[in-house]
Amino acid sequence: MIGFDVLVGVCLGYVAILFAVAFAAEQRAQRAEVNWLRSPLIYTLSLSIYCTAWTFYGAVGYAVRSGLEFVTIYLGPTLVMIGWWWVVRKLVRIGRTQRITSIADLISSRYGKSNLLGVVVTVLAVVGTTPYIALQLQSVTLSFAVLAADEGTTLNPEDLQTTALIVAAGLAFFTILFGTRRLDTNERHPGVVTAIALEAAVKLIALLAVGIFVVWGVASGPADILARTEASRIAAWQPDGARWATLIFLAAAAFLCLPRMFQVMVVENADERHVAVASWAFPGYLFLMSLFVVPIAVVGLQTLPEGNPDLYVLTLPLALGEERLALLAFLGGFSSATSMVIVAAIALSTMVSNHIVMPIWLRAGDPGAVVSGDVRQVVMVSRRVSIGAILALGYLYFLFTGGTGALAAIGLIAFAGLAQVLPAMLGGIFWRGATRVGAAAGLILGFSVWAYTLFLPSFGGTFIMSETFLAQGPFGIAALRPQALLGMEGIDPLVHAVLWSILLNTAAFIVGSLFSFPRPLERLQGAQFVNVFEHSANPRGWSGGAAEAEDLLIMSQRILGSKEAQALFRTAAAVQGKSGDYADITPEFLETLERELASSVGAATAHAMISQIVGGSAVSMEDLLAVADETAQIMEYSLRLQEQSQELERTATQLREANEKLTALSIQKDAFLSQISHELRTPMTSIRAFSEILMAGSTQEAEQSRFSSIIHDEAKRLTRLLDDLLDLSVLENGQVTLNWQDADLHDILERAVAATTSMEGQPRLNVLRDPDAESIAFTTDADRLSQVFINLITNAQKYCTAEAPELRISVTQAGDGGGVHVDFVDNGAGIPRESEAVIFEKFSRLSDKSQAGGAGLGLAICREIMGKLGGSISYQPSEAGTAFRVILPQREAQAAE
Amino acid sequence: MSRPPQPPVYLERRSYRRRRLIDAIRLLPFLGFILFLLPLLAINGSDATGGSTAWGGLYLFAAWAGLIALSAGLVRWLSHFDDDEPEEGPPQ
Numbered sequence: 005m006i007g008f009d010v011l012v013g014v015c016l017g018y019v020a021i022l023f024a025v026a027f028a029a030e031q032r033a034q035r036a037e038v039n040w041l042r043s044p045l046i047y048t049l050s051l052s053i054y055c056t057a058w059t060f061y062g063a064v065g066y067a068v069r070s071g072l073e074f075v076t077i078y079l080g081p082t083l084v085m086i087g088w089w090w091v092v093r094k095l096v097r098i099g100r101t102q103r104i105t106s107i108a109d110l111i112s113s114r115y116g117k118s119n120l121l122g123v124v125v126t127v128l129a130v131v132g133t134t135p136y137i138a139l140q141l142q143s144v145t146l147s148f149a150v151l152a153a154d155e156g157t158t159l160n161p162e163d164l165q166t167t168a169l170i171v172a173a174g175l176a177f178f179t180i181l182f183g184t185r186r187l188d189t190n191e192r193h194p195g196v197v198t199a200i201a202l203e204a205a206v207k208l209i210a211l212l213a214v215g216i217f218v219v220w221g222v223a224s225g226p227a228d229i230l231a232r233t234e235a236s237r238i239a240a241w242q243p244d245g246a247r248w249a250t251l252i253f254l255a256a257a258a259f260l261c262l263p264r265m266f267q268v269m270v271v272e273n274a275d276e277r278h279v280a281v282a283s284w285a286f287p288g289y290l291f292l293m294s295l296f297v298v299p300i301a302v303v304g305l306q307t308l309p310e311g312n313p314d315l316y317v318l319t320l321p322l323a324l325g326e327e328r329l330a331l332l333a334f335l336g337g338f339s340s341a342t343s344m345v346i347v348a349a350i351a352l353s354t355m356v357s358n359h360i361v362m363p364i365w366l367r368a369g370d371p372g373a374v375v376s377g378d379v380r381q382v383v384m385v386s387r388r389v390s391i392g393a394i395l396a397l398g399y400l401y402f403l404f405t406g407g408t409g410a411l412a413a414i415g416l417i418a419f420a421g422l423a424q425v426l427p428a429m430l431g432g433i434f435w436r437g438a439t440r441v442g443a444a445a446g447l448i449l450g451f452s453v454w455a456y457t458l459f460l461p462s463f464g465g466t467f468i469m470s471e472t473f474l475a476q477g478p479f480g481i482a483a484l485r486p487q488a489l490l491g492m493e494g495i496d497p498l499v500h501a502v503l504w505s506i507l508l509n510t511a512a513f514i515v516g517s518l519f520s521f522p523r524p525l526e527r528l529q530g531a532q533f534v535n536v537f538e539h540s541a542n543p544r545g546w547s548g549g550a551a552e553a554e555d556l557l558i559m560s561q562r563i564l565g566s567k568e569a570q571a572l573f574r575t576a577a578a579v580q581g582k583s584g585d586y587a588d589i590t591p592e593f594l595e596t597l598e599r600e601l602a603s604s605v606g607a608a609t610a611h612a613m614i615s616q617i618v619g620g621s622a623v624s625m626e627d628l629l630a631v632a633d634e635t636a637q638i639m640e641y642s643l644r645l646q647e648q649s650q651e652l653e654r655t656a657t658q659l660r661e662a663n664e665k666l667t668a669l670s671i672q673k674d675a676f677l678s679q680i681s682h683e684l685r686t687p688m689t690s691i692r693a694f695s696e697i698l699m700a701g702s703t704q705e706a707e708q709s710r711f712s713s714i715i716h717d718e719a720k721r722l723t724r725l726l727d728d729l730l731d732l733s734v735l736e737n738g739q740v741t742l743n744w745q746d747a748d749l750h751d752i753l754e755r756a757v758a759a760t761t762s763m764e765g766q767p768r769l770n771v772l773r774d775p776d777a778e779s780i781a782f783t784t785d786a787d788r789l790s791q792v793f794i795n796l797i798t799n800a801q802k803y804c805t806a807e808a809p810e811l812r813i814s815v816t817q818a819g820d821g822g823g824v825h826v827d828f829v830d831n832g833a834g835i836p837r838e839s840e841a842v843i844f845e846k847f848s849r850l851s852d853k854s855q856a857g858g859a860g861l862g863l864a865i866c867r868e869i870m871g872k873l874g875g876s877i878s879y880q881p882s883e884a885g886t887a888f889r890v891i892l893p894q895r896e897a898q899a900a901e
Numbered sequence: 902m903s904r905p906p907q908p909p910v911y912l913e914r915r916s917y918r919r920r921r922l923i924d925a926i927r928l929l930p931f932l933g934f935i936l937f938l939l940p941l942l943a944i945n946g947s948d949a950t951g952g953s954t955a956w957g958g959l960y961l962f963a964a965w966a967g968l969i970a971l972s973a974g975l976v977r978w979l980s981h982f983d984d985d986e987p988e989e990g991p992p993q
Contacts, residue, residue, distance in 0.1 A: 071954050072954055072957055072958055072961065075958075075961060079933075079937050079965070082933065082965065082968070082969075083930045083933050083934060083937075084930070086929045086930050086933050086968060086969075086972045087926075087927065087929060087930030087931075087933075088926075089923060089926045089927050090927060090930070230955045230959075233954055233955040233958070234953065234954075234955050236954075238954050239953060239954055239955070240952070240953070240954065241940075241944065241952040241953060241954045241957045241958075242944070242952070243940070243941055243944060243952075245938075245941045248938070248941055249938065249941075252934075252937060277980075280976045280979065280980065281976065283972055283976055284969050284970075284972040284973035284976055285973075287965070287968070287969045287972070288969050288973075291962070291965050291966060291969060295962065298954065298958055
């Protein structure tokens with residue numbers, strides 16, 4: 005005897021623990037300390053709200069009535085979770101990427117955010133769940149009554165109703181407190197999830213404790229249980245194949261479609277990897293939950309043959325004097341009931357608020373008042389009111405149906421009703437061709453057939469349908485009898501209803517989809533859902549042409565540059581006769597745009613980008629923009645790189661050239677210096693040597709005079725060399741001042757020839773001239789020019805190898821600004837071809853012959869002078885002998901005329 | 902096939918294993934469905950008074966446990982691939 009007060013105290017204490025756990029979890033989640041809260045274990049345990057009080061207590065009763073059939077209710081979810089890779093994984097990913105808040109939201113979003121479908125699914129969910137909530141209330145009150153009766157307190161029906169009311173109110177309070185604590189975009193409730201995970205653990209431990217007590221405490225182990233089973237009422241197993249398969253299917257479908265299951269499985273999922281763990285851990289949980297059902301049933305049948313088998317889990321320990329175990333079992337059942345009600349209320353309130361209340365409020369309200377703060381407040385209030393209303397509805401249902409019979413059957417009926425969502429759901433995530441029309445047709449037809457063949461007949465002729473209606477069909481039409489459509493008699497009513505409703509539902513869904521045409525948003529969402537794994541980024545919702553044009557513009561701007569893109573769009577709009585920035589999305593415009601983009605990013609990419617925006621293909625706007633950004637960045641980057649590399653190349657070439665020049669200059673300088681020192685040293689050496697001899701004083705007079713003349717010659721040579729160097733240096737540095745004056749070419753030549761041929765000691769040179777051609781008047785520096793001529797003539801004198809050297813000086817006037825050509829051609833051997841390039845360089849002497857003649861600066865000086873005078877001097881290799889051509893600028897000559 | 906194994910071959914082989922592993926995971930529910938329906942065939946085929954709840958239950962729970970173990974093993978194996986662990990093949 006634990007006493008009634010203790011019982012109530014334990015209940016309140018347990019509830020207090022739940023509140024504390026939920027509160028602590030919320031606090032931790034807000035501080036982002038979510039490590040263990042977000043573990044696969046919590047996820048798996050939260051899935052266990054599938055096991056409600058109906059399964060906690062009812063499974064044993066089910067086993068007593070139908071043997072092993074109870075296990076189908078667990079086998080269906082097992083198959084779904086084992087096959088997680090097919091559906092659950094995809095649902096979770098879709099839920100995450102599309103921010104799905106409920107199963108109604110899933111269906112509505114998939115079919116182009118259709119509010120009609122949202123409402124249909126919501127209504128279906130409310131109709132299917134309310135009786136289920138009533139069932140939980142009933143199980144809690146019944147179990148409470150059983151324990152109270154054991155304590156000697158008999159509760160009358162009014163007390164039971166009061167208990168149910170207290171439980172409903174408490175649950176409403178808890179759900180409102182933790183279910184609508186804040187408006188999270190993810191619709192996640194860490195507090196609630198943690199609390200129900202704790203409850204899941206409690207109910208598993210409770211059932212396992214009762215089971216272990218039964219197998220090892222009452223019976224003497226598994227072998228004994230096997231023997232007792234063989235001897236019991238349920239020893240024979242005669243499964244109805246159709247019912248067996250139908251129940252597995254139904255349980256699997258309900259597992260996916262129940263609003264509360266969708267809530268914990270998809271909406272509350274924190275990490276996709278948890279699904280992989282839950283894929284075996286949750287079947288394991290179900291396995292443990294059902295492992296001891298048959299033993300409890302068998303022992304219960306032996307011990308309490310007259311008792312209610314639905315309460316054996318509670319009554320068996322009581323009957324065997326295990327009050328504490330009974331209390332644990334009660335807490336297990338209490339946990340099962342409360343966790344289911346809490347999550348179902350959250351899921352339903354979300355659906356009701358999002359798909360019924362909010363659309364109405366938004367439509368009725370003043371559009372100006374739609375500020376985010378307002379909406380938040382309204383959503384909060386509507387959620388809270390919805391939770392209260394749903395629990396009130398459940399309580400009322402409990403009040404009016406009251407009796408055990410009507411409620412016990414409701415579990416499978418609710419399953420069948422919610423399974424009607426399955427075709428639209430699976431079609432929506434696997435078939436891009438599924439449309440809103442098809443989904444609506446399937447849902448409405450399936451729901452109607454379910455109501456007609458299963459839900460209304462379940463009242464046994466007391467609600468809407470009369471008994472005669474059931475027996476003979478409407479207006480006596482036998483083919484339309486609710487439980488024997490088209491004369492399909494002798495079939496289990498549940499199998500009959502599931503078969504017809506799901507078949508007709510699926511058929512209507514497929515036919516409706518095939519023969520309707522989806523709206524653009526539906527096609528977009530269809531692609532997003534079906535191909536969720538290819539494109540898992542969050543999509544941005546858009547609809548209508550203007551938005552698409554805007555998207556296109558945004559994308560184009562990132563690729564083409566904003567001014568260019570805007571100009572393109574404005575031009576296109578102008579062509580279409582529109583004012584404003586957005587052109588209509590016509591095929592012509594798209595072609596133009598595609599070409600423009602193709603010029604920047606390549607044809608294939610441009611086509612893909614355009615077709616993905618316009619064709620509603622499954623890629624999110626963010627993805628596209630990212631691609632566009634990336635492309636633009638890459639293009640810009642590669643352009644910059646190209647520029648940089650070109651610049652680098654240019655710089656490198658310049659550097660190379662400069663380096664070559666420097667190297668050449670350095671070589672030249674070295675060569676020049678060594679030449680100079682060589683040229684200076686030779687005369688200096690002889691001067692020093694002969695002056696030392698003279699200083700010795702032992703020389704004869706004849707020798708003295710010879711030595712003095714050598715010293716004099718060498719000194720003269722040195723002077724000449726230094727003069728030449730100075731001259732060249734002055735010319736090269738451009739510091740020379742030219743004495744421009746009118747002159748006659750003939751005079752200058754005459755002076756030059758006279759200067760050279762009159763020199764003593766020079767070889768005789770015959771100079772041939774044409775005085776008539778020479779008489780050209782022009783402006784020049786006559787001294788400088790004659791210096792050039794003298795040099796050329798001297799060279800001829802020095803280097804002409806002929807027996808009778810002669811020099812022909814011919815003057816020609818080239819037309820068309822070609823200037824005056826003065827050619828100096830001798831009859832010598834000429835200059836070797838390999839030396840032609842160097843004759844104008846400093847110190848370039850081709851042979852040592854007549855070394856004393858000069859330092860090899862003559863032609864270098866000539867070139868500098870001609871450059872200063874605006875003309876040129878060049879060697880003419882084609883001529884016989886050595887030929888130099890001096891070109892005098894024509895303009896100067898004309899100016900002088 | 903005398904070429905020595907090289908990293909690309911290794912990676913392809915790895916991703917090939919992973920795909921076959923996923924195939925196996927996909928096939929599991931079908932295996933489960935067959936396992937859960939088999940006793941029906943046996944019982945209906947025998948045309949006797951029916952099966953035994955005790956032994957039928959033992960079979961169902963054994964098949965169920967086996968399926969769970971298989972699924973757990975495959976998921977664990979898969980997580981080795983997804984964690985990018987260097988070793989190839991099943992964990993020891």
